[in-house]
Amino acid sequence: MEKKQKRYLLQEDEIPRYWYNIQADMVNKPLPPLNPSTREPLKAEDLYPIFAEELSRQELNQTDAWIEIPEPVREMYKFYRSTPLVRAYGLEQALGTPAHIYFKNESVSPVGSHKLNSAIAQAYYCKQEGVTNVTTETGAGQWGTALSYAARVFGLEAAVYQVKVSYEQKPYRRSMMQVFGAQVTPSPSMSTSAGKDILTAMPHHQGSLGTAISEAVELARETPNCKYTLGSVLSHVTLHQTVIGLEAEKQMEMAGEYPDIVIGCFGGGSNFGGISFPFMRHNILEGKQTRFIAAEPASCPKLTRGKFRYDFGDTAGYTPLLPMFTLGHDFMPSNIHAGGLRYHGAGVIVSQLLKDGLMEAVDIDQLESFEAGCLFAKSEGIIPAPESCHAIAATMREALKCKESGEEKVILFNLSGHGLIDMASYDKYLSGDIQNFTISDKDIDDNLSKLD
């Protein structure tokens, strides 16, 4: 039999005790978030009305490279961590590439994606600070599911705004959240001012992460003892996700290799940063030359075609102004099946790193992503989330370049989640009912010009 897979797992006591805060090691730190009215840089205290205090401090921490993982969070990590690092011999053989392909399998978490890594941390800090209710938005439903479960574990009530198009395309994630006891509302909804404004202006608005964030933030602001939580974009979320890359670092060592290329799909940046930053640390501090590639959907190309600007994180303009690569906060992404990547902007850390040339970005069409996902499923047995398919497609591009050049590069990508709740999307792909979406430069320019 041909070699098919090889898994590397850590012992419980090797699970990281600290998250890695790349901000501390960056030469050019991210610019500060600004208060939209005063244009003054925000302090952690300014975020307390919306976020848990410890999370607010983590968000702006540019000095401590290592932040301790609280013991109850680490205990919960042990439910599913370490996640396997897998040598994908099957995919290598299917591609006929000399490259060594590894993936970090975050799909083994009980909710099926990496999102739980931050949900647990956020729910924990909220509980510690006496919060009783949490709100959030969710696109594909991966984050909403994770937060619903984490809230349940720490005895918090969760209210989730799910992007309407995903609510309809993926009703079973709604059911999962409901099984975990959360309240789920499709966004835009008539339950908030932000939602009402959008729906009265555009009654058929299909929602986006931007609209759902506006609604969740509004609910958090107006409800006593209630905090907002976010599943990507923000620096503290990416911080929690570095547990992925920190484990992968030890596991690559077990495999006796070090990655030449690290790849993650890209929505707001947390899974990409999570797998990348611990390796990027060695580029920054020791001059290693690993390449880091963010794989974004061609229909939502903030990294490859957006501009670096101060912009809002949400559609209604409730959040601070963030310095980021953006398509404009009212950019309305196409209804691609990778709902988790339908976001107009990139996190501030990643934006700075891209600006400084420490990482790259590629855009992937929807059809290419599903083709890659199916080949991966056939060769590795795991059906990937439509989001993760973008990372696989980017990996395949690099592996095929190695086939041309004969180079034995080591490629590591993050399998951020499985696609078992997304089989309706695969069904459409298999029946030829999936298309690519294109965006004209003019559309992007028009949208960005509103920021001026």
Added chain:
Amino acid sequence: MEKKQKRYLLQEDEIPRYWYNIQADMVNKPLPPLNPSTREPLKAEDLYPIFAEELSRQELNQTDAWIEIPEPVREMYKFYRSTPLVRAYGLEQALGTPAHIYFKNESVSPVGSHKLNSAIAQAYYCKQEGVTNVTTETGAGQWGTALSYAARVFGLEAAVYQVKVSYEQKPYRRSMMQVFGAQVTPSPSMSTSAGKDILTAMPHHQGSLGTAISEAVELARETPNCKYTLGSVLSHVTLHQTVIGLEAEKQMEMAGEYPDIVIGCFGGGSNFGGISFPFMRHNILEGKQTRFIAAEPASCPKLTRGKFRYDFGDTAGYTPLLPMFTLGHDFMPSNIHAGGLRYHGAGVIVSQLLKDGLMEAVDIDQLESFEAGCLFAKSEGIIPAPESCHAIAATMREALKCKESGEEKVILFNLSGHGLIDMASYDKYLSGDIQNFTISDKDIDDNLSKLD
């Protein structure tokens, strides 16, 4: 924080090297399968036209207690094994029981259930013997998905007959099989004589495992170089599943406990036998007093209300006659969501063990099963397959008895699979759209009287 979970995992070199064949240790061996025309006991050779030869020999092996797991099969087991043994503190606290509840989490396999344990072995032996094509039936789709993936790994073509009601209720398992490259046909179909006979007699027949087996067996018989594979009921399938219980035995030792009660849901018996037989061995050989409970659906009660008789394994009467607890081979189970439990008979080993009082059986209503599944999801974070919900419900009954009596019994159950492809069923349950099905004694008697 309260204690929530504790996982026990084995090292790679602790993964079992042998399957356990309980037939060798049984005092009363199962009666032989009979040729339906001659009523003569079958020999292994008689099964070669349908099954791989090694599987045929395993089926009738009543002498070797330990059968070596071929190295390529063991290599593939390492993709996902050992599966975690989990102490379900969350469920214990939710129930307020002094019982110690453990579950073996087979849902972590890439296809989401224990079925892969036998699919890998069967595909391997077929490949070894020069077979090119495999056929099978599937109910909920768990087995079909497993076989499709295993066939893909060993380079075999797979044709799967899926019970029509499941094909329609669970379209996404069909998509999974198709992503893995299998041909999937709803059964009964017009593609076989057996299917045509059923559909001309009953045009709206919703299918059952019995009809699908008939079709798959017919295809295997009439196609050169093609073998039939079965996902449960047969003794060789249960043999392969003993890897579950053998691992659990070592893991319970790590936890410093030994089960007073072992529970599995029951369709044909392979997951139940898989978790139970390695522990039952100690009852047989050393006089341990562990109880073994098979949890079957109240709407398909072959163990609790069927009779021990020689009967066919399929609807059309293509299989050998098997000595088993049965509701009659043309019993048509209600359309419960636990499609994998909709089978009229029990495997011959389990049937003999039940007859001899070495195990027990309970029947669980559909509503009780979903209620149990939701409580488990909330307390342990994993959404269980509707089939597994039956094992959870039986576990809860025993745990609540411990609450009454104050006994700290150790209960181990097999979480045979996750329910992520079954969210449509949970959705129906949450919206009150799930009912119980009852069967009258008269219906059962009428059906069984046809066997006389």
